Amino acid sequence: MTAEVTGQPAGPAAGEVTEDDVRHRVQDLLAGHDPATTPRLEFLRARFDAGLAWVHYPVGLGGLGLPRQLQAVVNAELAAAGAPDNDPRRIGIGLGMAAPTILRFGTDEQRRRFLRPLWTGEEVWCQLFSEPGAGSDLASLATRAVPEAAPAGAAAADGPDGAGGAGSADGATRPGWVVEGQKVWTSSAHNARWGILLARTDPSVPKHQGLTYFIADMHAPGVEVRPLRQITGEAEFNEVFLTGVRIPDAHRLGEVGQGWQVAQTTLMNERVAIGGGAMPRESFTIGVAAQAWRRRPDLRAAHLHDPLIRLWVEWEVFRLTGIRLRQQLAAGAPGPEGSANKLVFARLNQAVTALELELTGEEGLGYDDWTSRRPAVVDLAGREAGYRYLRARGNSIEGGTSEILRNIIAERVLGLPPEPRADRDLPWKDLPR
Amino acid sequence: MSTAMSAALVSAAGEPNLLYSDVEDDLRASVRELLTDRCTPAGVLARLDLDPPHDLDLWRSLGGLGLAGLLVPEAAGGAGGTAREAAVVLEELGRFVAPVPYLSSAVTAAAALLACPDGAPSLAEDLAGTASGETIAVLAVPASWTATDPFPGALPGAARLEGDGLRGRVTSVMDAEAAGLLLVPAGRGGVPVLVAVPAGGDRLRITPRTSLDTTRRISDVELDGQGGAGAARVLAVGEAAEQAVSKALWTAAGLLASEQLGVAEWCLQTTVDYVRQRRQFARPVGSFQALKHRLADLWAGIGQARTAARYAADCLARGAPDTPVAVAMAQSMCSEVAVLAAEECIQLHGGIGMTWEHPAHLYLKRARSSHVALGTPGRHRADLARLVDLPPPG
Numbered sequence: 001m002t003a004e005v006t007g008q009p010a011g012p013a014a015g016e017v018t019e020d021d022v023r024h025r026v027q028d029l030l031a032g033h034d035p036a037t038t039p040r041l042e043f044l045r046a047r048f049d050a051g052l053a054w055v056h057y058p059v060g061l062g063g064l065g066l067p068r069q070l071q072a073v074v075n076a077e078l079a080a081a082g083a084p085d086n087d088p089r090r091i092g093i094g095l096g097m098a099a100p101t102i103l104r105f106g107t108d109e110q111r112r113r114f115l116r117p118l119w120t121g122e123e124v125w126c127q128l129f130s131e132p133g134a135g136s137d138l139a140s141l142a143t144r145a146v147p148e149a150a151p152a153g154a155a156a157a158d159g160p161d162g163a164g165g166a167g168s169a170d171g172a173t174r175p176g177w178v179v180e181g182q183k184v185w186t187s188s189a190h191n192a193r194w195g196i197l198l199a200r201t202d203p204s205v206p207k208h209q210g211l212t213y214f215i216a217d218m219h220a221p222g223v224e225v226r227p228l229r230q231i232t233g234e235a236e237f238n239e240v241f242l243t244g245v246r247i248p249d250a251h252r253l254g255e256v257g258q259g260w261q262v263a264q265t266t267l268m269n270e271r272v273a274i275g276g277g278a279m280p281r282e283s284f285t286i287g288v289a290a291q292a293w294r295r296r297p298d299l300r301a302a303h304l305h306d307p308l309i310r311l312w313v314e315w316e317v318f319r320l321t322g323i324r325l326r327q328q329l330a331a332g333a334p335g336p337e338g339s340a341n342k343l344v345f346a347r348l349n350q351a352v353t354a355l356e357l358e359l360t361g362e363e364g365l366g367y368d369d370w371t372s373r374r375p376a377v378v379d380l381a382g383r384e385a386g387y388r389y390l391r392a393r394g395n396s397i398e399g400g401t402s403e404i405l406r407n408i409i410a411e412r413v414l415g416l417p418p419e420p421r422a423d424r425d426l427p428w429k430d431l432p433r
Numbered sequence: 434m435s436t437a438m439s440a441a442l443v444s445a446a447g448e449p450n451l452l453y454s455d456v457e458d459d460l461r462a463s464v465r466e467l468l469t470d471r472c473t474p475a476g477v478l479a480r481l482d483l484d485p486p487h488d489l490d491l492w493r494s495l496g497g498l499g500l501a502g503l504l505v506p507e508a509a510g511g512a513g514g515t516a517r518e519a520a521v522v523l524e525e526l527g528r529f530v531a532p533v534p535y536l537s538s539a540v541t542a543a544a545a546l547l548a549c550p551d552g553a554p555s556l557a558e559d560l561a562g563t564a565s566g567e568t569i570a571v572l573a574v575p576a577s578w579t580a581t582d583p584f585p586g587a588l589p590g591a592a593r594l595e596g597d598g599l600r601g602r603v604t605s606v607m608d609a610e611a612a613g614l615l616l617v618p619a620g621r622g623g624v625p626v627l628v629a630v631p632a633g634g635d636r637l638r639i640t641p642r643t644s645l646d647t648t649r650r651i652s653d654v655e656l657d658g659q660g661g662a663g664a665a666r667v668l669a670v671g672e673a674a675e676q677a678v679s680k681a682l683w684t685a686a687g688l689l690a691s692e693q694l695g696v697a698e699w700c701l702q703t704t705v706d707y708v709r710q711r712r713q714f715a716r717p718v719g720s721f722q723a724l725k726h727r728l729a730d731l732w733a734g735i736g737q738a739r740t741a742a743r744y745a746a747d748c749l750a751r752g753a754p755d756t757p758v759a760v761a762m763a764q765s766m767c768s769e770v771a772v773l774a775a776e777e778c779i780q781l782h783g784g785i786g787m788t789w790e791h792p793a794h795l796y797l798k799r800a801r802s803s804h805v806a807l808g809t810p811g812r813h814r815a816d817l818a819r820l821v822d823l824p825p826p827g
Contacts, residue, residue, distance in 0.1 A: 302825070320741075324739075343730075410725035
């Protein structure tokens, strides 16, 4: 599975293109589009069209079919030239989850329609997977998508935005779909133009087989987004109610009934996105805690010293593991250890923020602000100790609970047998509720 | 911000190589092949009743592959490798809990000899002998000693070099009973010296202790005029002697982490294999989440330990300024992961794990002794705290 995710098609030029060639392409881009005078969006579009958005993507889709590690060369050159970036933290779901899924399962039309504005940030994406009744057991989800009744004798028109023709292997244009259901824990839904949606198209087969993957228009009639306030006081996430929402068949991703397999690509990339990333030593919450220890000798408690150093070590080794995983990826041998990094991160971040809260003592009894806000970007290391501690509790829940991740590691990496299960082979409609 | 702090932060700039090279993979394969053939669990268990427990035939075979001289340049009779390759050998030796004095002789003593000033008497011969494996050399320091401890010869009751040779006592020396050559840190009129003496003869007594770790025993060494009448060879004096010993102990501690990684990996793999086939309640016990989650956590911990061990080996190989931080981190993490893996191995094997006939106890004992060897994890964290400017209270 990891190999599928990371083994993006390498163009014919792979292996022959050097870092210098890539630098030349960057210089050509900069020569034609001076970052100092070119409007941001125009520059980003030009960068995409030059294949310098994500060099490992195919030519024509923002890439050059090159090895992924050459992206670092591009990013460094552009940063040195003062070029704007696409603010990746604001559009993480699009970049990290929707894009690889569209690349792998999308039609040519879908790839051309969606990837460019996704990458430039013109169109924000959200993920419509989890439901109130389907968290860890995502495959049990109940949001229904039923075929739209086609007007008698009339061929259904192409979908909007010119992205017609999806799944037209049989040459026929199929009717669209009508979606009914509720999604939850949807970050960015209130800003999003599109959502990747998993819905049940066939309740009469076992749960993993009856799902289909769609691209939902968040501006369509029947889409209602409500903020979901969480324990920090903020509303980072949303509930999304889908009432009679029409989706053209051209916005289906993958085959009908193939939704679960398509979603696996999304979810594997989510875990890569959450667990990865290069950062300097003492970044993030461990840096905050270490600085607090240095700055405030009055807070130093004897019993917290060894735990602090232990966490410092674990955090630094976690950071180095990120480098090791990136080196493995660059060497073309991605190991299974990426699936551990999110687990490790959740444990460490919870432990560090708890230690910091303990370190602050009585000051930790306060809280900066309970006002319900809608942060555009979530900074897990931001605000004050109380916020960091509370927000960290979610690290072992969001993007796959630590318990589910342990099951995945145990079964897929260690090869341990699955728990006996009754829900795998029964038709979804017959599952006990 | 102190200068120690700045150095620790700046060092992140040159990115380490944390992977295994093709050469290292090949090296691992050949060591594993030899050990699979010659160092079976049953064989190691049977050896517990032998005295001494070292497998000298296996040691000679390792020497024959050039592995005893990995840290030694070719010009000095070695194989001209680096700490990275020695680390891979140690991973495999740990995986088989091989009763050979590799860490003591090929790593610790070799690193000490390499750090001695050129031209010391017979240094070239000692180095060549150690590199070939024909000489088993042992640095005579207590097993728990670290590079940041004081020079052992400076302590009251330590070995001292006098006119008629070395006198004194060193306790808990790893692998001393197998040694042909002892490198003894001593005091000479209050000045640190590193002295080489043969390990045989009647002016020296090596008394093996009944040891927790039956595959790497400790011994007490009593020196009663060894190397006397001007025959003691002083390899290094003063600061040079101190540096040779601390260099050796940094190298040893950093590479012990790789041996601990090998120990942990064997424990995990053996346990996974066992819980897959052991059935209770009409299903494999490995299908129960309570066990799966423990093993998944252990696997994740071993992944982190691998990073820590690789980073230490890479820093040692490059002589990186971050080496003290890397070694302290590796010891903090790998010592604990190895012990956890061995304890989980015993527990998840149930009753069979408590038996003498099952090899799990060899790994628990090795993991526990390694936890103390070359500094406990807590000791290394205390060192690290100073290096990264996170001082203790007060």
